[in-house]
Amino acid sequence: MKSENRWPRNCWYVAAHAHEITESLYARTLLNQAVIFWRTADGNVAALEDRCPHRLVPLSTGKTVNGVVECGYHGLRFDAEGACAYVPGQDTVPSGTHVKTFPVAERHALIWIWMGAADLADEDLIPDLHWMDAPGWSATTGYLHFNADYRLVNDNLLDLSHETYIHKHTIGNDAVADSPAVMNVIGRRVVRVHREMPNIEPPPFFALAQGHDGRINRWQIAIYMAPGFNMTEVGFHAVDTDRLQDHLMMRPIHIITPETDHTAHYIWGLTRNFRLDDEKLDAGIYDQTMATFNEDRGLLETQDLRMQAEGMPNLPNLSVKLDSGPVQGRRLLEAMIKRETDDPNYCEPPGLLADDDVVTMPFAMAAE
Numbered sequence: 506m507k508s509e510n511r512w513p514r515n516c517w518y519v520a521a522h523a524h525e526i527t528e529s530l531y532a533r534t535l536l537n538q539a540v541i542f543w544r545t546a547d548g549n550v551a552a553l554e555d556r557c558p559h560r561l562v563p564l565s566t567g568k569t570v571n572g573v574v575e576c577g578y579h580g581l582r583f584d585a586e587g588a589c590a591y592v593p594g595q596d597t598v599p600s601g602t603h604v605k606t607f608p609v610a611e612r613h614a615l616i617w618i619w620m621g622a623a624d625l626a627d628e629d630l631i632p633d634l635h636w637m638d639a640p641g642w643s644a645t646t647g648y649l650h651f652n653a654d655y656r657l658v659n660d661n662l663l664d665l666s667h668e669t670y671i672h673k674h675t676i677g678n679d680a681v682a683d684s685p686a687v688m689n690v691i692g693r694r695v696v697r698v699h700r701e702m703p704n705i706e707p708p709p710f711f712a713l714a715q716g717h718d719g720r721i722n723r724w725q726i727a728i729y730m731a732p733g734f735n736m737t738e739v740g741f742h743a744v745d746t747d748r749l750q751d752h753l754m755m756r757p758i759h760i761i762t763p764e765t766d767h768t769a770h771y772i773w774g775l776t777r778n779f780r781l782d783d784e785k786l787d788a789g790i791y792d793q794t795m796a797t798f799n800e801d802r803g804l805l806e807t808q809d810l811r812m813q814a815e816g817m818p819n820l821p822n823l824s825v826k827l828d829s830g831p832v833q834g835r836r837l838l839e840a841m842i843k844r845e846t847d848d849p850n851y852c853e854p855p856g857l858l859a860d861d862d863v864v865t866m867p868f869a870m871a872a873e
């Protein structure tokens with residue numbers, strides 16, 4: 506499959522956490538395109554192709570000087586609009602000395618980039634990930650680089666039965682794989698897989714979050730929005746307590762942005778609605794989350810290597826119920842790519858990862 510068929514272009518992608526972009530140059534490849542980011546004097550984020558039009562050296566060899574980029578080879582300088590501002594040794598700038606720019610936006614404590622047709626970029630199309638910085642929520646954030654096709658990472662996040670086998674030391678136990686899951690498609694871009702786990706032993710991460718190891722009622726909703734936005738709503742409360750009043754909820758946000766055909770950026774924020782300013786809990790969440798996602802990374806990198814060795818066959822369509830979420834997610838992604846292929850001006854409106862109401866959704870879903 507050609508790269509251009511692996512992902513849509515006319516949509517916003519997350520390039521980085523907002524705090525990662527400073528006045529210094531930050532290089533990152535997205536969708537096989539090398540890009541540099543930095544903050545200009547006014548604090549806005551700029552994004553240019555990582556390529557000097559003079560000798561084609563990556564601009565990331567250089568540095569920023571007074572808010573513009575200076576190439577590391579001959580010192581040509583470029584501003585946030587990609588215009589050449591200075592050529593050493595001469596007073597004029599040759600015509601045609603221009604660097605490609607990309608539309609960027611800063612929202613939800615994330616830096617967004619539009620890799621498709623620039624005139625179609627509309628900030629109203631940015632998916633709602635407000636939990637990353639909304640009042641009443643606290644986010645522990647991190648980043649992992651995966652040597653795997655980004656679609657395999659989405660598959661993994663839509664089938665959380667794997668927690669039982671891969672994540673026994675943090676979030677998994679037998680109750681996960683043993684509990685039935687209900688899959689729904691919402692609109693053109695969202696798949697949701699819901700699982701209830703009543704009266705179970707808390708896996709270690711949940712014992713940490715509630716502060717003891719008493720039994721819990723747990724729910725879990727894996728939500729995917731094509732091409733690479735995932736949220737796992739994770740809720741639980743001690744048995745014999747009230748679900749509405751006493752639950753604790755986390756909404757881990759997993760943003761999977763393709764880097765190349767077989768590598769991906771895993772930009773995550775584990776958001777929660779309790780113990781908001783607890784730094785010790787933050788540290789524990791960070792360590793356990795990185796340990797957990799590194800377990801996924803090891804497995805998915807092995808899977809990708811094996812699939813490449815076999816020439817990237819289509820995944821078998823076996824009669825395995827656990828696959829319903831991942832299979833449906835791929836269908837939505839492929840349909841989204843096809844709509845853009847059929848009409849290059851088409852931009853898919855974002856779906857919703859979750860209702861704004863924090864506590865009613867799990868009850869509505871429990872009744873499905």
Ligand SMILES: [Fe+2]
Pocket residue numbers: 661667668671672797798801
């Ligand atoms: Fe996992």
